Amino acid sequence: MKDIKQEVIYKIEHESGCPLCSLILDFEFQLLSKLQLDVSNDENVRNRIARKGGFCDFHFRQFKKITNGKTRIVFLKAILDQESYKKEDFKIDCSLCKNIENYEKELIENILRILGDEQTLKIFEVSNGICFDHLQKVESIIDNERLKKNLHAINIKQLDRLKEDFDYMNKIDSYYEIDHSKRNLINALIQKLTGRKSGGL
DSSP: OOHHHHHHHHHHOOSOOHHHHHHHHHHHHHHHHHHHHHHHOOOOHHHHHHTTTSSOHHHHHHOOOOOOOOHHHHHHHHHHHHTGGSSSOOOOHHHHHHHHHHHHHHHHHHHHHHSSHHHHHEEEEEHHHOHHHHHHHHHOOOOOOOHHHHHHHHHHHHHHHHHHHHHHHHOOOGGGGGGHHHHHHHHHHHHHHHOGGTTTT
16 A cells, blocks of 8 residues: 555646545545445444434435445434434534544645655646645644745645636637546636535536
């Protein structure tokens, strides 16, 4: 398995969106895939998650997309059977959110080390960069003002390059006449502006 640095560099070089969002989406999908099997086949796992009320809205929608109707019925019945909703202070405690938050924190802590490498920084500069959500989270842990300003300047250059691409695409009458690699920039820019939850677009 690749280490985090290799994974981030691969995503920067080969994908048009935020590399951190992309890694989190991959991680999230792996968790959901395993969890849907566990929920289907393991009553203990099903009941443990059901006692917590299931998942948050976003992860319930993702869970629904990858599961069959029977799995959904069995899981929702388990939530009702656990009766956690009867507690006055009932609140859903999404275990997926907690796992993803921990993974995201690890990525953000490592991105500073990764971008501290001159070669990686050069690769990052010519990419579309990271989303605003992750840029703010990274900037919040940077002690070095010079590095913070440098990252901000790189972000502006990346957006200016995207603006040139959108100026070009705007001149073309038909969406389907636009090169596929340029069309991918639509989702890349949406993700840059809004973060990973736009990844389902």
